Amino acid sequence: MAQNIVVIGSQWGDEGKGKIVDWLAEQTGGVVRFQGGHNAGHTLVVGGKKTILRLIPSGILHETLNCYIGSGVVLSPEALFGEIDELLAAGVQNVEQRLKIAPTCPLILPYHIALDQAREISRGAGKIGTTGRGIGPAYEDKVARRSVRAGDLADLDKVAAKVKTNLALYNVQLQHLHGVEPVDFDEVMAKIRSFRERLLPMLHDVAGTLYQKHQNGERLLFEGAQGTLLDIDYGTYPFVTSSNCVAGAASVGAGVPSQMLDYVLGIVKAYTTRVGSGPFPTELFDDIGAGLAERGHEFGSVTGRPRRCGWFDAAALKRSIQINGITGMCITKLDVMDGMKEVKICTGYTLPDGSQTDILPFGADAVAGCTPVYETLPGWDEPTFGVKDYQHLPENAKRYLKRIEEVCGAPVAMISTGPDREETIVVHHPFA
Ligand code: GDP
Ligand code: IMO
Ligand code: MG
Numbered sequence: 527m528a529q530n531i532v533v534i535g536s537q538w539g540d541e542g543k544g545k546i547v548d549w550l551a552e553q554t555g556g557v558v559r560f561q562g563g564h565n566a567g568h569t570l571v572v573g574g575k576k577t578i579l580r581l582i583p584s585g586i587l588h589e590t591l592n593c594y595i596g597s598g599v600v601l602s603p604e605a606l607f608g609e610i611d612e613l614l615a616a617g618v619q620n621v622e623q624r625l626k627i628a629p630t631c632p633l634i635l636p637y638h639i640a641l642d643q644a645r646e647i648s649r650g651a652g653k654i655g656t657t658g659r660g661i662g663p664a665y666e667d668k669v670a671r672r673s674v675r676a677g678d679l680a681d682l683d684k685v686a687a688k689v690k691t692n693l694a695l696y697n698v699q700l701q702h703l704h705g706v707e708p709v710d711f712d713e714v715m716a717k718i719r720s721f722r723e724r725l726l727p728m729l730h731d732v733a734g735t736l737y738q739k740h741q742n743g744e745r746l747l748f749e750g751a752q753g754t755l756l757d758i759d760y761g762t763y764p765f766v767t768s769s770n771c772v773a774g775a776a777s778v779g780a781g782v783p784s785q786m787l788d789y790v791l792g793i794v795k796a797y798t799t800r801v802g803s804g805p806f807p808t809e810l811f812d813d814i815g816a817g818l819a820e821r822g823h824e825f826g827s828v829t830g831r832p833r834r835c836g837w838f839d840a841a842a843l844k845r846s847i848q849i850n851g852i853t854g855m856c857i858t859k860l861d862v863m864d865g866m867k868e869v870k871i872c873t874g875y876t877l878p879d880g881s882q883t884d885i886l887p888f889g890a891d892a893v894a895g896c897t898p899v900y901e902t903l904p905g906w907d908e909p910t911f912g913v914k915d916y917q918h919l920p921e922n923a924k925r926y927l928k929r930i931e932e933v934c935g936a937p938v939a940m941i942s943t944g945p946d947r948e949e950t951i952v953v954h955h956p957f958a
Contacts, residue, residue, distance in 0.1 A: 528789035528853075530746045531956050532776045535753030536846040538800040540826070540833060541793040542858035542942055544568025547584035547749045549947050550791075553957055555744030557585030558594040558736065560779030561769040562751030563634060563664065564605040565657040567827030571945040577616065578827050582609050582625065583749050589619055594732045595627045598769065598779020600664040601676060602634035603721040626730035628781070629677025635689070636717065637696045637709045638663040644704035654765055655802025657828050665768040667692065676729055679722045689714050733781025740786055745957065748776040748787065754846040755800075755886075762890045765804025773850040791939065791956050792852035794843060796860045796926075799833040801826045805894040808836035808872045822862040837870040837900065840933040845886040847936045854939025854956055857927060860919075861911035861943045869905050869926055872898040873933055903929060913943045916951050 531550060535541045548570045551557050564580035571577075572587060579586065581602070583593035595601065613621045638660030645662075646653045656662060667673040674688050690711060697708035736746060752771040755761045759770060769775070777784040797818050800806045809815070815835045818824065824833035846852065863869060874884035875896035887893060906920035913919055919927075919941075927938050941951040 528957055529743070530740065530748065530786050531789045531791050532748040532750065532773045532787050533791045533793060534750035534773050534850055535756075535771065536792040536794045536843055536850070536852065536855070537753045537798055537839075538755045538806070539751075539753040540567070540799055540801065541753060541795045542856075543750060543793045544570050544579060544584040545858070545942060545945060545947065546791070546793055546856050546940065547747060548572070548587060549950055550747055550956065551585030551588050551591060553745060554585070554591070554747045555739050556592045556594055556736070557583040557747045557749055558596055558732070558776075558780045559583045559599050559749050559751065560596045560776045561598040561771055562767065563600040563659060563661050564602050564609075565659050565661045565767060565828060566751035568751070569827050569945065570947070572947050574946065577613070580609055580828060581606050582613070582621070585747065585749075586613060586621060586624065587618060590624075592624050592626060594736065594780070595625070595631060596732050596780035597628040597630040598775060599628075599631050600634050600661060600668070600769075601627065601631040602659065603725050604717070605634075605659070607721060607724060622728060625728055626732055626735065627676060627725070627728045628732040629675065629729040631676045632664055632668040632673035633676060634660045634664045635674060636714055637693060637700075638667070640700055640706065640709050641696055644700055644706045648704050653803060655804075659828075662768040674718075676725065679718070679726055682719070682722070685718060686715060689718070736780060736782050740782070746786070748780060750776070754850060755842060760845070760849050760888060762804045762893050763888070765802065765890050773852075789853045789956050790850050792846060792850055792855045792936065794855045794857050796838060796857050796863055797822075798836045798839050798842070799824050801829070801831055801833045805890050805896075806834055806836060807842075807875060807893065807896045807898045808839045809834050810836045814866075817866075818862060822859055837872055837898070838930065839872045839886070839898070840930060841872055841874050841884055841898075842886040843930075843934045844884065847934055848885070852936045854954060855930075855934070855936050856940035856942060857930065857938055858942035860923060860927075860941055861909065863905065863926075864909050864911060865907060866905035869903050870900040871903065871929060871933060873901050874899045901929070910943050912949050914949070914951055916941070916953055919951075
């Protein structure tokens, strides 16, 4: 029986992680974000009411539940308070009191955002298509050991010294490499002073509390952001985000022993989408792709950009299952495929030298050389939308799911048939 679950994106993000985390959260003693930042956009729909979370863990709508932001997250205090205020305005109670943040989180400051955006412009056609939120530069500072961390805010002189050093470096780049305005020291410090007093009381020994909760027998849910194919090491590099988004990152990013991660729930969209640049072997440029985008409302929840859509890629998922150790899959957005005459599954690729492979290679150049090999299955006319019982799914939809299980080699534990919390089928409960 699983005590703790890691929920991760198995594709290029936006698989529906937020919905499932919110659904599972009710049965836990806490939800933890362990990587990424406010580049994430996690959509929850409860009783028809929509909430989009970027930084705050997707357990926050459960009124008495504590939520945690671990050290692996890059934290924008401005984004955090914007989101807290939105939740408070929507009637969610005690958000600040229930949110605990690791003092070791690196902060995202204005110069990270300026740099992220200036670099994208300089890259021109080769741009990554980042969310422009300063995520990459903030992680660079962490690895370069020059971050202003949340806990540093206790000492403003220390913060000022770090900001000064960092601006000396970045303003040279901004002005002379990218030809844009430098970032003003006084403005950065004014911003830091404006959020400092509100942030300091939220800082907490997250790793310590999670360990204690575990010892007390409470269940914990670790919420991944982005997806495996956007992982800095194993994704389509360099068209990736700047953190590890695979299941193993939960241990490091939350500060818990890896033995605590006893179930990995891979969230898997029933087809594939991607936002931003980079190779996408099963991408569709025709009416079928446009239909998926329209029925699936495939627009980014952070930037509003249209998501690219394509067929289900079982060869990519195989890689994801391998790296994450996916215990069970939750197939989401099955309803978006309702009414399609036939559906395709990519089972492998033909490589530029004519050879075949059944698993996604690493890195953008190798993935760009993959031509998908498809298997075609019949579609289904009867709606799956809102179905809550596996037995009530159309036979061909079950056949599609079975084939995904066979080709990928992992079991389907859950199926999502609509955006609402209730539109969920449980095949094997991850906590059972
Ligand atoms: P996340 O980043 O993985 O949390 O996913 P997003 O929230 O960015 O994107 C998923 C989108 O699909 C959101 O708009 C959800 O409300 C919606 N969604 C989630 N599950 C389902 C589903 O089973 N069916 C449909 N039609 N929409 C879903
Ligand atoms: P959730 O958690 C989809 C993509 C961006 C870009 C690349 C790098 O909602 O699934 P970054 O700003 O992180 O440096 O951008 O990563 N990206 C996402 N795509 N869903 C996300 O998060 C994403 N977060 C980042 O579009 O291609
Ligand atoms: Mg999203």
